[in-house]
Amino acid sequence: MKKPPASTGRTDPFFDLLARPPHKQRLPDYLALLKPLDDQGRYLPFEALRYRWAAGLDANLCWALVKKARAAQYIHLLPLGEPVQWGKYVSTPLARKTLSVVDRHTSTAALEYMTSQIGERAHFSYLLNDLIEDEAIASSQLEGAATTTRVAKDMLKHQRQPRTPDERMVMGNYRMMNFAWEKRYEPLSVELIAEIHRVGVEGIDDEQYSPGMFRTNDEVVVQDGAGNTVHRPPPVTGLVLRLARLSGWINQPDGSILDNNFLHPMIKAITLHFALGFEHPFRDGNGRVARALFYWFMFKHEFAAFRYIAISLLLRNAPVKYGRSYLHTEADELDPTYFIEFQCSVILRAVVGFTEVYRKRLNDLRANHFAPV
Known part of the structure; x- marks a missing residue:
């Protein structure tokens, strides 16, 4: 049996610090924090964790222990920003649960099976179109459109021309979602990103949006409801x-699922969503393009049911948490795990909602003795 290398006698200065007073007396309490998640399996930022540590512990040392544990599990994703920082990610229980649900219920094969179970008699296509409209409307409302869901649905169902800027925003998002579906087999490129923006915002207020044109200065910032600047994108x-560079990363082959560096398409799609929002390449409409690109990537990887799963419906109801997931990522050395965690919580609820609609419709059919066509 080969013996391990002999010790050099040098200790990690970090643990050497824990061996000294006054920390030595609380060593078990400190070492209990050497893990990436809290006791409930959550990936929390410093501002949330510092209230959960035992009284008398040094907050900076506690955080250093958490970061040390996370660093050991980081999966490097992609280079971001200028100067370049590597976005990294820790796999969490919530993400793994969401990936399992997505794999089982949203693949093209799963959607085809669901459709065959219900059949044409149930007018399933009508139900699905209704769900497509939900995403277009909710994404617009998330960006500030004031139109009601009922009025917007009426406009889309009857394909009437929009009458207000808010209705034009809804129609633009609807076209952008359909465009993402049509272009799902194209590689990502700078030109495709610009074209998705053009399709989504053209005709709303061209002077405000500059459809399909990237920003030309560093005056574009993200502000909170009080007008405070909360994100300043990388320089133009x-x-x-x-x-x-982002497009090149997205277009890389997935490789074998047995590879150590394999990344599930959903994690990659969420990272694309984050990266576009972080770069903020357009004067306005960045959030809509980022969400459309998430869908585009899921479509590309044969998760066709996402055409009918409205994540913006849930994001609209939690805009503060959505914004904070960006801020926590940026504040913590570009760790998109915070953003991925929040998006996984949203996607999980959206997929569960989608499957519940399907099961209810199927049960109604069985109760009325209808058989699939």
Whole structure:
């Protein structure tokens, strides 16, 4: 049996610090924090964890222990921003649960099976179109559109021309979702990102949005409801090159699922959503494009049921948490795990809602003795 290398006698200065007073007396309490998640399996930021540590512990040392544990499990995702930082990710129980549900219920094969079980008699296609409209409307309302869901649905169902800027926003999002579906087999490129934006915002207020045109200065910032700047995107210099770099990462072959660096398409799609929002390449409409690109990537990887799963419906009801997931990522050395965690919670609820609609419709049919066509 080969023996392990002999110790050099040098200790990690980090643990050496724990061996000294006053921390030595609380060593078990400190070492209990050497894990990436809290006791409930949550990936929390510093501002949330610091209230959960035992009284008398040094907050900076506690956080250093958590970060040390996370660093050991980081999966490097992609380079972001200028200067470049690597976005990294820790796999969590919530993410693994969401991936399992997505794999089982949203693949193209799963959707085909659901459709065959219900059949044409149930007018399933009508139900699905209704769900497509939900995403277009909710995404617009998330960006500030004031139109009601009922009025917006009436406009889309009857394909009447929009009468207000808010209705034009809804119609633009509807076209953008359909465009993402039509272009699902194209590789990502700077040109495709610009075209998705053009399709989504053209005709709303061209002077405000500059459809299909990237920002030309560093005046674009993200503000909170009180007008405070909460995100200043990377400089416009090098923007197109960074989008090309992002496209190259997205277009990389997935590789074998047995590979150590395999990344599930949903995690990659959420990261694309984050990266577009982080870069903020357009004067306005960035959130809509980022969400459309998430869908586009899921479509590309044969998760066709996402055409009928409205994540913006849930994001609209939690805009503060949506925004904070961006801020926590940026504040913590570009760790998108916070953003991925929040998106997984939203996607999980959206997929469960979608399957419940299907099961209710199927049970109604069985109760009325209808058989699939």
